[in-house]
Amino acid sequence: MTAEAIRSGTARALRVVREVVGAPDYQRYLEHHARCHPGAAPLDPRAFYAEFVTRRFGPGPTRCC
Amino acid sequence: MRRLLSGLVWLAVGALGATGFALLALHRGEPVSAAWILIAGVASYVIAYRFYSRFIALKVFGLDARRATPAERLGNGRDFVPTHKWVLFGHHFAAIAGAGPLIGPMLAAQFGYLPGTLWLIAGVVVGGAVQDFTILFASLRRDGKSLGQMAKEEVNPVAGMAAMLAILAIMIILLAVLALVVVNALKASPWGLFTIACTIPIALLMGWWMRALRPGRVLEASAIGVTLLLVALVAGRWVSQDPTWAHWFTWPGPRLAWAIIAYGFAASVLPVWLLLSPRDYLSTFLKVGTVLFLAVAILILLPPLRLPALTRFTDGTGPVFAGKVFPFAFITIACGAISGFHALVASGTTPKMLTRESDARLIGYGGMLMESFVGLMAMIAAATLDPGVYFAMNVPAATLGPTAATAATKIAEWGFTLQPGTMEALARQMGEATLFSRTGGAPSLAVGMAAILGGVVSGPGLALWYHFAIMFEALFILTTVDAGTRVGRFMLQEIAGHVWEPLGRTSWYPSIFLTSAAVVLAWGHFLYQGVLDPLGGINSLWPLFGIANQLLAAVALCVGTTIIVKMGKARYAWVTLAPLAWLASATLTAGWQKVFAADPRLGFLAHARTLAGSGNPDAARMIFNDRLDAALALLFMAVVMVVIAASAREWWLVLAGRKAPVVHEAPFVETAYAVGD
Numbered sequence: 214m215t216a217e218a219i220r221s222g223t224a225r226a227l228r229v230v231r232e233v234v235g236a237p238d239y240q241r242y243l244e245h246h247a248r249c250h251p252g253a254a255p256l257d258p259r260a261f262y263a264e265f266v267t268r269r270f271g272p273g274p275t276r277c278c
Numbered sequence: 279m280r281r282l283l284s285g286l287v288w289l290a291v292g293a294l295g296a297t298g299f300a301l302l303a304l305h306r307g308e309p310v311s312a313a314w315i316l317i318a319g320v321a322s323y324v325i326a327y328r329f330y331s332r333f334i335a336l337k338v339f340g341l342d343a344r345r346a347t348p349a350e351r352l353g354n355g356r357d358f359v360p361t362h363k364w365v366l367f368g369h370h371f372a373a374i375a376g377a378g379p380l381i382g383p384m385l386a387a388q389f390g391y392l393p394g395t396l397w398l399i400a401g402v403v404v405g406g407a408v409q410d411f412t413i414l415f416a417s418l419r420r421d422g423k424s425l426g427q428m429a430k431e432e433v434n435p436v437a438g439m440a441a442m443l444a445i446l447a448i449m450i451i452l453l454a455v456l457a458l459v460v461v462n463a464l465k466a467s468p469w470g471l472f473t474i475a476c477t478i479p480i481a482l483l484m485g486w487w488m489r490a491l492r493p494g495r496v497l498e499a500s501a502i503g504v505t506l507l508l509v510a511l512v513a514g515r516w517v518s519q520d521p522t523w524a525h526w527f528t529w530p531g532p533r534l535a536w537a538i539i540a541y542g543f544a545a546s547v548l549p550v551w552l553l554l555s556p557r558d559y560l561s562t563f564l565k566v567g568t569v570l571f572l573a574v575a576i577l578i579l580l581p582p583l584r585l586p587a588l589t590r591f592t593d594g595t596g597p598v599f600a601g602k603v604f605p606f607a608f609i610t611i612a613c614g615a616i617s618g619f620h621a622l623v624a625s626g627t628t629p630k631m632l633t634r635e636s637d638a639r640l641i642g643y644g645g646m647l648m649e650s651f652v653g654l655m656a657m658i659a660a661a662t663l664d665p666g667v668y669f670a671m672n673v674p675a676a677t678l679g680p681t682a683a684t685a686a687t688k689i690a691e692w693g694f695t696l697q698p699g700t701m702e703a704l705a706r707q708m709g710e711a712t713l714f715s716r717t718g719g720a721p722s723l724a725v726g727m728a729a730i731l732g733g734v735v736s737g738p739g740l741a742l743w744y745h746f747a748i749m750f751e752a753l754f755i756l757t758t759v760d761a762g763t764r765v766g767r768f769m770l771q772e773i774a775g776h777v778w779e780p781l782g783r784t785s786w787y788p789s790i791f792l793t794s795a796a797v798v799l800a801w802g803h804f805l806y807q808g809v810l811d812p813l814g815g816i817n818s819l820w821p822l823f824g825i826a827n828q829l830l831a832a833v834a835l836c837v838g839t840t841i842i843v844k845m846g847k848a849r850y851a852w853v854t855l856a857p858l859a860w861l862a863s864a865t866l867t868a869g870w871q872k873v874f875a876a877d878p879r880l881g882f883l884a885h886a887r888t889l890a891g892s893g894n895p896d897a898a899r900m901i902f903n904d905r906l907d908a909a910l911a912l913l914f915m916a917v918v919m920v921v922i923a924a925s926a927r928e929w930w931l932v933l934a935g936r937k938a939p940v941v942h943e944a945p946f947v948e949t950a951y952a953v954g955d
Contacts, residue, residue, distance in 0.1 A: 236496035245355030
């Protein structure tokens with residue numbers, strides 16, 4: 214197994230963990246941004262996180278009893 | 279040939295499940311292995327998923343993999359994100375599973391393991407999983423709209439208002455009862471309190487890390503948080519053994535109640551990144567990790583069930599809570615069989631994340647089967663306890679009497695034995711001062727979990743496992759308390775905004791403070807009265823919570839039935855109507871009995887009447903609370919009957935041809951993804 218394979222495997226595993234716990238994924242946001250809004254400047258990590266957290270823990274319930 | 283083979287395999291699964299049920303139901307005398315609960319459960323889940331959920335997906339909903347989902351159409355890289363179905367399955371499960379499926383079965387075990395086990399399995403297959411799947415599907419077709427919005431648009435505005443009111447009222451009672459479980463678990467337990475107190479500075483550190491130091495690095499911060507949490511857990515033992523420190527962390531119930539009220543208020547007014555979101559990540563990691571570990575440990579040990587299948591308390595004389603097995607087993611176990619609260623998540627974050635419409639079957643129906651499995655694990659943990667210990671821990675001190683000897687006599691009267699010294703030895707093993715009358719379910723669950731986890735990994739010792747289990751429960755209950763208070767605040771702001779516009783501004787501080795205070799004082803009142811209650815509070819609040827949660831499920835099923843009827847699928851409306859009928863009859867019966875039963879142990883009003891002439895110095899306060907509980911139960915029942923009536927009217931109008939069967943779905947857009955799997 215090459216170092217490259219290990220690195221990409223780890224990155225994939227971390228992405229899955231992030232998605233399961235509902236953590237923000239800045240890399241994916243950048244991909245989305247480049248695809249859908251080419252030319253516009255994306256948010257920096259700090260602004261993206263601030264916005265993500267406000268949305269995720271917004272008005273609706275995210276957790277059950 | 280393949281068809282024949284597949285038919286034989288499914289027949290074998292069915293036969294195995296039936297054997298499991300038969301053994302559980304008919305076996306008497308020697309202990310049955312927990313394996314039979316798992317076999318009966320898993321065989322039923324697999325069959326229900328393969329056949330029933332497929333029928334619902336294809337025939338009733340007509341799930342269409344070619345139809346683009348909101349995540350695809352509205353994708354924004356933030357909340358609308360197409361997610362792999364197994365990843366989303368984990369995400370959805372982490373969102374719906376909480377303390378409910380753990381505590382409910384523990385309390386319902388007073389009837390024996392059989393009623394709860396049967397309800398967990400049958401309830402989920404025809405009720406809970408159907409509800410979650412239906413609401414997820416409905417929201418998915420409506421750009422992720424909430425249950426309240428769907429009630430308003432698909433039924434009518436009155437039903438919408440009733441649903442909103444129901445959700446707010448349920449939130450209040452839910453937060454009160456969950457906070458009470460935590461108070462009872464941490465009361466006079468310096469080890470437990472120290473560990474949980476440490477989660478606050480740990481969360482603040484994580485919040486600062488993720489916001490300022492390393493923006494968005496949730497996994498990094500969580501790894502640090504979990505490590506610090508385990509350090510706090512180990513340090514807790516030292517705190518409990520040092521006289522000065524132990525004294526500082528030994529708190530009575532009322533003081534703990536005030537602390538949780540203050541915490542709920544702080545979490546509601548502080549920015550989410552500081553306290554709420556780091557705690558959410560911390561508790562999610564701990565929750566998912568522990569549930570998986572518990573499942574593996576149970577599979578390895580397959581412990582014997584020491585509780586009988588049925589106890590004499592099915593007749594309604596139970597000391598943990600009053601009421602007969604019907605209807606009370608069905609409201610005590612809400613989450614795990616069917617939980618109305620899930621309708622809020624299934625119409626919240628999850629529908630915005632599905633890649634394909636057809637994934638809704640796995641996530642909605644399958645996700646709820648997993649939660650039922652968690653309920654079965656809690657039932658197993660309860661049933662592996664020595665019955666004498668189970669009742670000594672879960673029955674209030676007012677019933678057991680002041681000493682170990684009076685408790686043993688009482689338990690012997692019920693036909694169980696508690697050997698002298700058992701409870702003292704157990705408390706020493708678990709690192710607690712006493713385990714008598716630790717009501718609320720969390721401590722007895724922790725004893726059961728400690729035995730199971732410690733049976734597989736014995737190194738840390740039972741005391742550490744016990745406090746690990748307490749930390750696990752308290753952490754995610756408090757996460758529900760803080761998130762719930764905040765959600766309650768938003769809902770109150772929305773309602774108050776209709777009265778005076780500035781109150782509706784969600785980032786205007788005077789309104790934030792005012793509405794947050796109103797929400798915490800509302801649930802704080804029930805919590806505080808529960809703490810003062812000589813019978814422990816759980817026996818009046820838990821049924822109220824169960825009634826509320828099941829009635830919310832009835833609201834969700836009404837909305838679901840209306841949508842099915844309006845889709846022109848009225849011939850399949852029994853899919854949601856059958857669980858609705860069962861739920862409405864069980865829950866309205868329970869509500870009626872809680873209010874009007876002549877037995878003062880059961881009926882709120884009868885209890886108030888016995889206090890009236892008693893000369894008890896607290897009588898006036900307790901009478902007020904009995905009447906308040908009665909009023910709340912009546913309110914829940916009235917709201918649900920309004921929703922049922924409003925929905926039935928819509929069904930009739932559509933079926934009689936007086937109203938066109940029109941649903942408010944988002945228009946069809948073909949998916950850009952390859953359709954295949």
